[in-house]
Amino acid sequence: MYPLASRMASAKPSFVREILKVANRKDIISFAGGLPDPSLFDVEGIQAATETVFSSNSSAALQYGATDGYLGFKQQLAAVMATRGVATVNLEQLIVTTGSQQGIDLVSKILIDPDDVVLVERPAYLAAVQVFELYQAQMRGIEQDGDGIQIPDLERAILECKKDGKRPKFIYTVATFGNPSGSTLSLERRKQLLEIAVREEIMVIEDDPYSELRFSGTNLPPLIALCEDIPNASNFVMYMSTLSKFVAPGLRLGWIIAPTELIQPLTIVKQAADLHSSSFAQYVAATYLETGRLNQMLPKIREAYGAKGNAMMEAIAQAFPAGMLEFNAPSGGMFIWAKMADGVDTMSLVKKAVDNGIIFVPGAGFFPDAKRSNYLRLSFATPNLEQIKEGIKRLARAIVD
């Protein structure tokens, strides 16, 4: 074997991606992936936007562009942020990325040295865990409940870091409709988290892919929208999001908003990573967002995912004995994070599930610093309502006996 860099020593292929290969089988209903329902893509609108780009901006859309992104697209993203409670975004603080996955990678690249501590949710987003592993971070988990990370446990983790002579490089959180937890950080805890970040001088990385997908309850402001009320907080929050969950993942477009002092480092690593994200995709997306069609699409998208989420919760209530699968009902997003009895190993249920024509993601991989084997992540995003009902029946057949 050719000698690899030491960061590759513990790198392994994503188990979810391996599972997704099985999920492509026609006879399998998949609760595994977080793929948006393609029937909710605004194909007509995106096609019209593409035609506009070809008739008005084809040379620029096909040419190299600025590392930080196409200005017209950045302006549209600022308009998106206004709907999320950030009235004015300084466009110089916004960098376009190749999906929010790249945001996680770039932030890690500028901040993480080997053995640095990164605080993550317990459970944590798998693809972020993989990035932090590649940067050889030491991950420490913060317990979550239905209202997101538990602040006393965050305080405990920071204290333990101090005892070990460590200052965490950052806290990474999917605060709204977590992946896999489905839980949402309460407003009170959001403020507490920011106050701790300022007090301890620890950056909070807020990954916000799902907030457009709320189907019950009322919107909560992202952490970055709360900064103006908390002195100095804006120096300790980085925000990232993506078009993947509410426009189309195939465009591979996301963005980071960061404190001014971190923009130059981020731009340098972005340039080294891929020069810039696809101009073509950025022009199409900018033109699409400018049309305002999203105002018609978003209610449909939210309604559809709400119907799916509710269908899955009802089907579980019907198919499973009470208490066998415990979960906090999500108010949005794509996932139900179900807990089984202590001692159950959901990994060992995968084969039986596949034999019954259903696939899910066992929870163990979402715990980088803890061993918990009795969880499973069920995505209701991709299957239709019939498939959800049938899939839960199959799941029950596979695991109830």
Add this chain to the structure above:
Amino acid sequence: MYPLASRMASAKPSFVREILKVANRKDIISFAGGLPDPSLFDVEGIQAATETVFSSNSSAALQYGATDGYLGFKQQLAAVMATRGVATVNLEQLIVTTGSQQGIDLVSKILIDPDDVVLVERPAYLAAVQVFELYQAQMRGIEQDGDGIQIPDLERAILECKKDGKRPKFIYTVATFGNPSGSTLSLERRKQLLEIAVREEIMVIEDDPYSELRFSGTNLPPLIALCEDIPNASNFVMYMSTLSKFVAPGLRLGWIIAPTELIQPLTIVKQAADLHSSSFAQYVAATYLETGRLNQMLPKIREAYGAKGNAMMEAIAQAFPAGMLEFNAPSGGMFIWAKMADGVDTMSLVKKAVDNGIIFVPGAGFFPDAKRSNYLRLSFATPNLEQIKEGIKRLARAIVD
């Protein structure tokens, strides 16, 4: 300042990109950037391909896709490779990247530990140098002439590494129409390089963005096409290329072909970097390549760059005193790499050039391990013939006095 990772200590913004900001001024003729001439984009063909994608594959093009790339696109890239002398590509050894820039980043990520030695051409491609710096490699240069890297100097460099107890992690080369050198590795040296790679067990990273742009002389096989004649060589060559220079950079699509054992590590870091490259761009590019329109476009593209390159060389001969700007006439690509007298500092000429309405890239940045200030890179890719003639006149006004 928030504490950054140690890899950022020496990171600085690209001087070329800073210069390109000036180059956007309307009164400036730019010889600085390597931007393809947008009049050579096949807008009509790409637009037609996009329409086909919307009418036949819209859901898949807008959805998440495989980390290694869309199979239909990979098949088209294999067909491109066949025209470059690689008759059959094992598609499992090919990974789609977000431009070849990402190829450089991914390869570095799987191979480079801090202080590892990377052998580069002297002068070397600037954006690759930046990547190697971010991975904290120790770069050592190999002298080049009009026929590419000098084999005796490569042997010397390897010997010196051995003396220092180092085995170079890889040799990075733009063997065909180098950036900035414009020079092309001769066939004999290609074979010698591969033999050394096998003998010393050092990976050769062949970056091949320009080979479609030959306007004089006959095609040379890329290193990867020569592997079948040299036992074991295929284990020591990675090939990367891009659509940027002969289709459109705005699609941000490139590819890597690597030895089988490196595909899993590359796939892991690709997934962590951005999950996959834009499905939308891949479907459009695959559909475009499938039409065969490139067969009509490529002769036009080669002719146009040939006319530009020749116009620049003639204009230099007319505007400059003999011997003031020395260069090897390139047989393709986008650059003339001109040497001035020893002691001249081309960096100090930039301001005067801008004052005269012309901009170029001073050569110092292309030498990561040597101090040479008397070179300048002149790109003939973007300006038209009139601008090239006028630009060389301006350049002469700026620097002859």
